[in-house]
Amino acid sequence: MAKPQFWNNSKRYYDFKSFLINSFGHKVYKLQIDAGFTCPNRDGTIATGGCIYCNSRFSDLREQAPLPTVKDQIANGKKLYARMRGAKKFIAYFQTATNTYAPRDKLKLLYDEALSEDDIIGLAVGTRPDCVPDDVIALFESYAGNYHVWIEYGLQSIHDRTLDSINRGHDGRTFIDAVQRTAGRGINICVHMIVGLPGETREDILETARSIATQPVNGIKIHLLLALEGTVLGTLYKEGKITMMEKDDYVCTVCDILEILPPHIVIQRLTADGYRDKYLAPDWGRNKMAVLNAIDKELERRDSWQGSRFRKR
Numbered sequence: 001m002a003k004p005q006f007w008n009n010s011k012r013y014y015d016f017k018s019f020l021i022n023s024f025g026h027k028v029y030k031l032q033i034d035a036g037f038t039c040p041n042r043d044g045t046i047a048t049g050g051c052i053y054c055n056s057r058f059s060d061l062r063e064q065a066p067l068p069t070v071k072d073q074i075a076n077g078k079k080l081y082a083r084m085r086g087a088k089k090f091i092a093y094f095q096t097a098t099n100t101y102a103p104r105d106k107l108k109l110l111y112d113e114a115l116s117e118d119d120i121i122g123l124a125v126g127t128r129p130d131c132v133p134d135d136v137i138a139l140f141e142s143y144a145g146n147y148h149v150w151i152e153y154g155l156q157s158i159h160d161r162t163l164d165s166i167n168r169g170h171d172g173r174t175f176i177d178a179v180q181r182t183a184g185r186g187i188n189i190c191v192h193m194i195v196g197l198p199g200e201t202r203e204d205i206l207e208t209a210r211s212i213a214t215q216p217v218n219g220i221k222i223h224l225l226l227a228l229e230g231t232v233l234g235t236l237y238k239e240g241k242i243t244m245m246e247k248d249d250y251v252c253t254v255c256d257i258l259e260i261l262p263p264h265i266v267i268q269r270l271t272a273d274g275y276r277d278k279y280l281a282p283d284w285g286r287n288k289m290a291v292l293n294a295i296d297k298e299l300e301r302r303d304s305w306q307g308s309r310f311r312k313r
């Protein structure tokens, strides 16, 4: 398969920035919002400990109580982006914790607050696949006619044994069910997967990518597993009970994933950002640009690109 022309970019994958320019004719920026949500995998509804890599701090902003309103967070973010990059149009990104973990009417108030602000052209909401009842998906559908809408589902791995071992609190079927109920309603679906989870081989990781490739998914975020201070994973790392992925292995695995994914899936992230004050390992992961450059280089060395090994099942 040749490199697709519709990407209209110089990359070997379909990056989110290019996708937004292709869709809107100009740059669009995401404004991160912490609306104060918690998570059923932390408050005892599903579990109390949370995923083993999760830092219960949630966001820096939350530590500076009281949390600013959604409106104020948008105003502050817009000012910052306008000063730094001359940005004019934005997507309101409800990022922190499980952003559909409330009754539908409360969610509507929060999302409406964001969408009523000037220059907000879209909504992106990060959540768990076991936290999207039908009335919440219908709410997203109601926005999709007028706004650019994304639901971001945390999957991390398609393998139930891995999901169990990281205390994820849902299985792979729950993810497939959420995607099936969301698809075909004008809502863009983004999936998060983590590379480097304990006990997973490269083949396990690629099986997750192959599974995502068969789903009606529009975007993906690929995260490097980070060991952070204050997490179960961080403790395991400090006790020498787990090893973190090496950079070369990560880069090659991500390139394999990109080759497997279909060309239309937008790549929203290729590594992890991170919690500088809580960061433990892997050390090389601190330099995000170096990781991205290494991925570019490896794809160039292979003379391959996203979708070059995609096969419809």
Ligand code: SF4
Pocket: 038, 039, 040, 041, 042, 049, 050, 051, 053, 054, 055, 097, 098, 128, 154
């Ligand atoms: S689902 Fe997200 S917020 Fe909840 S415990 Fe896991 S990583 Fe933390």
